[in-house]
Amino acid sequence: VTWIRSRGDFSSQEDAAAFAVGLKLFGGAILANKDNPLLSSFLPQLYQFVKELKAGSRTDP
Numbered sequence: 001v002t003w004i005r006s007r008g009d010f011s012s013q014e015d016a017a018a019f020a021v022g023l024k025l026f027g028g029a030i031l032a033n034k035d036n037p038l039l040s041s042f043l044p045q046l047y048q049f050v051k052e053l054k055a056g057s058r059t060d061p
Contacts, residue, residue: 004020005013030046033039 001017001020004010005016007016010016010019027046027050030039030042034043
């Protein structure tokens with residue numbers, strides 16, 4: 001949560017925290033159920049999204 005808040009991608013600290021917790025829970029559910037066809041279809045997008053998130057903010061100099 002601290003790292004997501006520090007990025008400055010959200011208009012409020014509460015929104016940043018909600019996003020961080022939601023992403024953690026969603027990602028955990030997908031990974032725990034990757035044999036489920038409904039959830040496994042999200043894996044490539046989840047990996048790409050996390051990769052881009054870790055690469056940095058689009059507003060980084």
